[in-house]
Amino acid sequence: MITPLSLAIAAKRDELISLTQDLIRIPTLNPPGQDYLAICEYLDRRLAAHGFETQLIRAHGTPGDSAKYPRWNIIARRVGAHSGECVHFNSHTDVVEEGKGWTFDPFGAELKDGKIYGRGACDMKGGLAASIIAAETFIEIHPDFSGAIEISGTADEESGGYGGVAYLAEQGYFSPARVQHVIIPEPLNKDRICLGHRGGWWAEIETKGEIAHGSMPFLGDCAVRHMGAVLNEFENKLFPAMALRTTDMPVVPQGARSSTMNINSIHGGAKEQDADFDGLPSHCVPDSCRITIDRRFLAEEPLDDVRNEVTALLEGLRVTRPDFDYQLTEINSVLPSMTDREAPVVRTVAQAIRDVMGKDPEYVASPGTYDQKHIDRIGKLKNCIAYGPGVLELAHKPDEWIGVDDMIDSACVMGAALETLLLSKN
């Protein structure tokens, strides 16, 4: 369906491209969390020029915040001509390391064949740019709108969001009294609505042994063999049990509809030698072995069950395995989050997708967590989705790109949603 708003958004193609390029060219790498102030100042200039009131907020004292790498966030708010509800677009400004394997400059933002290439192009500077163009164009066409529009650019999503959305939610910026609808333009594809995400539980497990001479291992106790027993329990019991569990959450890709666990790392015994060391190793029985685990769980699994399942296997080894000793240290946990399909923001964006793209939306949930968790748990705001342009599978990969047509289509969807939510119906 072609509307004056969608025509006006499509006419801003060049502006959308240059805005996206500008954002990609600010290398907001996290870690360490650099250039947050630069990108907030850029957004400040842009949005203030379009009539938004802006606030730059530093998340003092949050993980990673320092004089060298301050955690800056921006919230911009444009109030309409009449009272009404507030629609908030939240984008994280940080990007992950570029990694190897690029054929484009990761921060060059080169435009080629309708795609803009760069780290953060799809995750999620393209979504941020699309939401800015959608909001600015909506305001130009409907200057008498009701309610308010907010756009935030927030820090540290890639490292948990504690210096970004979590901090702002604690300060009340996502309270239901202030904000009624939240759209997070993460790259979930332009015809999909992401209702929420699975939970996560991260822990370190250390098995303990006793150091001795490597020629007489019977005089010590090998922590790596104990860890082998732990991994055997995981292979024989935990992984098969998790694979049988499925969820009603529409998680994509399909493989993530079961419980999963990754073993992120394993370290035991002597430290690995530097590459330039050409001496021979000494011989010791390792007295410690550590793994970190990344357990993703379903809305149907209580967090306590997730913990207890692992602990029970470890306790079982205490019984069956002489001298088995371990320590489990929890690193972090995040509960699943799931917005109701009948929530106002879901129904509105679903109809906007039908109107703009002439097809029904697909409802999905994310295998990993994103900032919706903080809006839900800290902000107590349930009316929140992720919706934005970009191919999810490209996130964090080399030669990440965002399609210009996809940004325009999703900006039209966001604009149509604003028309539904912020134009008085009489």
Ligand SMILES: [Zn+2]
């Ligand atoms: Zn993201």
